[in-house]
Amino acid sequence: MRHVGKDCLVAFDGNLYSVPARRVRPRQLVEIRATKSQVTLHLTAPQSSGETLLAAHPRAAGRGARVVDEKHDGLPTGAGRRVTTGDVPPQPRRERSPAPAGPLHALFNRAAVTQVEVGRRPLSVYDELTGTRPFTTCPSTKESS
Structure with missing residues (x-):
C-alpha cells in the first residue's frame, strides 16, 4: 500500500x-x-x-x-507540480477563526466543565494530610549529616 x-x-x-x-x-x-x-x-x-x-x-x-505512462493525465510538466484531477473534487480548506485565548480556552467554553465549582485550599493542607513537609531549597541540618 x-x-x-x-x-x-x-x-x-x-x-x-x-x-x-x-x-x-x-x-x-x-x-x-x-x-x-x-x-x-x-x-x-x-x-x-x-x-x-x-x-x-x-x-x-x-x-x-x-x-511514466504519457497517456496518464495530471502529470508534472516541469513548470511546477500539477495536482490530481480525479473524479473526487478536492475538499476546500477550512479557514480557522483565531481563538482569543488559545485552544484550551475554546475547549473549556464548549464543555460543561466550565460550570463546575472548584474548591481552593493552600498546598500546606496536602502536606499535613500526607505527613510530609513542604519542599525547601535549603536542606535541614539533620539531612546534611
Missing part, C-alpha cells in the same frame, strides 16, 4: 510510477503488486465495473527512476 502524490506519482522501491489523475486523489492509498519485471497499481476498492487496475509499468532497474 502506498499513497498517491499530488503529482500523480506513487513511490515504490526507490522509484516513482505514474497513475491517471482522473481516477485518484492526492494521498489516496493504492495497492502495489510487483513481480521481477512488472509493477501494477490497483485501487483498494473496486469500481462499479469491478475493475481495480490503475496502471501497469515495467519494473525499473535500480533506484531513482521515474516510470
Whole structure:
C-alpha cells in the first residue's frame, strides 16, 4: 500500500510510477503488486465495473527512476507540480477563526466543565494530610549529616 502524490506519482522501491489523475486523489492509498519485471497499481476498492487496475509499468532497474505512462493525465510538466484531477473534487480548506485565548480556552467554553465549582485550599493542607513537609531549597541540618 502506498499513497498517491499530488503529482500523480506513487513511490515504490526507490522509484516513482505514474497513475491517471482522473481516477485518484492526492494521498489516496493504492495497492502495489510487483513481480521481477512488472509493477501494477490497483485501487483498494473496486469500481462499479469491478475493475481495480490503475496502471501497469515495467519494473525499473535500480533506484531513482521515474516510470511514466504519457497517456496518464495530471502529470508534472516541469513548470511546477500539477495536482490530481480525479473524479473526487478536492475538499476546500477550512479557514480557522483565531481563538482569543488559545485552544484550551475554546475547549473549556464548549464543555460543561466550565460550570463546575472548584474548591481552593493552600498546598500546606496536602502536606499535613500526607505527613510530609513542604519542599525547601535549603536542606535541614539533620539531612546534611
